[in-house]
Amino acid sequence: MEFVTDAARGQLSMPAIPRIVRRLVTQLKDPSASLSRIVTELEQDPLLSARTLQLANSPFYSGRRSISSVTDAVAVLGVEALQRVVMTVGLAAVFIEVPGVNLRQFWLDASVAAAAARQIAQMAQMSREDTEAAYSAGLLHTSGHLILCLAFPQEAVQAFESQPSSRILRGAKLAAAELAAFGMVYPAVGAAWVEKMGFPQQVEHAIAHHLDPQGSMAGSLAPVIHLASQVAASVSLGDTAEQAYAKIDVALMQAAEVDPQDFEQNLQTHYGELMSIPGPL
Numbered sequence: 001m002e003f004v005t006d007a008a009r010g011q012l013s014m015p016a017i018p019r020i021v022r023r024l025v026t027q028l029k030d031p032s033a034s035l036s037r038i039v040t041e042l043e044q045d046p047l048l049s050a051r052t053l054q055l056a057n058s059p060f061y062s063g064r065r066s067i068s069s070v071t072d073a074v075a076v077l078g079v080e081a082l083q084r085v086v087m088t089v090g091l092a093a094v095f096i097e098v099p100g101v102n103l104r105q106f107w108l109d110a111s112v113a114a115a116a117a118r119q120i121a122q123m124a125q126m127s128r129e130d131t132e133a134a135y136s137a138g139l140l141h142t143s144g145h146l147i148l149c150l151a152f153p154q155e156a157v158q159a160f161e162s163q164p165s166s167r168i169l170r171g172a173k174l175a176a177a178e179l180a181a182f183g184m185v186y187p188a189v190g191a192a193w194v195e196k197m198g199f200p201q202q203v204e205h206a207i208a209h210h211l212d213p214q215g216s217m218a219g220s221l222a223p224v225i226h227l228a229s230q231v232a233a234s235v236s237l238g239d240t241a242e243q244a245y246a247k248i249d250v251a252l253m254q255a256a257e258v259d260p261q262d263f264e265q266n267l268q269t270h271y272g273e274l275m276s277i278p279g280p281l
Helices: 002-008 019-028 035-043 046-056 070-077 079-094 103-123 126-141 141-151 154-162 171-184 188-196 200-210 219-239 243-247 251-255 258-277
Strands: none
Touching: 019 035, 019 046, 019 079, 035 046, 035 070, 046 070, 046 079, 070 079, 070 200, 070 243, 079 103, 079 141, 079 154, 103 126, 103 141, 103 219, 103 258, 126 200, 126 219, 141 154, 141 171, 141 188, 154 171, 154 258, 171 188, 171 219, 200 219, 219 243, 243 251, 243 258
């Protein structure tokens, strides 16, 4: 691929997730990992500890209880929710400021896409492992855009700085604008980055192919991520659940192995939750 050559020439730098985040992600995927060791790792990072406590004290998890220790917070959240906290905080530490990108809006979109991807994977009756992979792919599916904007800051500002938050380019339109500005597109760059970071191959594959979700190379997760990105776009635009559903291609739902009636009902039930997601930053 062309971007590999560019990276080798030093034109494209692949950022590294902090080591503590990578260690925690590895430990949280290990069923035999020690809870006390995970707590010790979390306590070494003030931002991770604060975010863990913040989420554990949210109404969804704590009710009326007040949780003040990281140990209690980890017990309340559980492994899957803690993985998501670690991942989003780690990403925030990598991408502090990106030319031409409204990071708050970017991560809000990514968080909504991730939550939607998990819901769609559950509707498709995917395994727990695949459902979590769908969440990761949804969260990271546009990460290549951040890497490109960091690598080509002047071009990024010129191409994307003037975009109002309500009209952020997404999907094929974003890829076309990137190709004109950078000569590369975000799915390939994002896929290369998650491969380097050691994410499962299915996450890499979904990111690489989500713009062609019905192609021969798409796989099972690519249609899920494409659907989730469309839902996230509707949330950003302030669409109703009915308007969001009307924009979805039935063939795409079938490619994701989701029944259209189930999809419509799920949107009606959970769309408000997606609209209320505050984002990871």
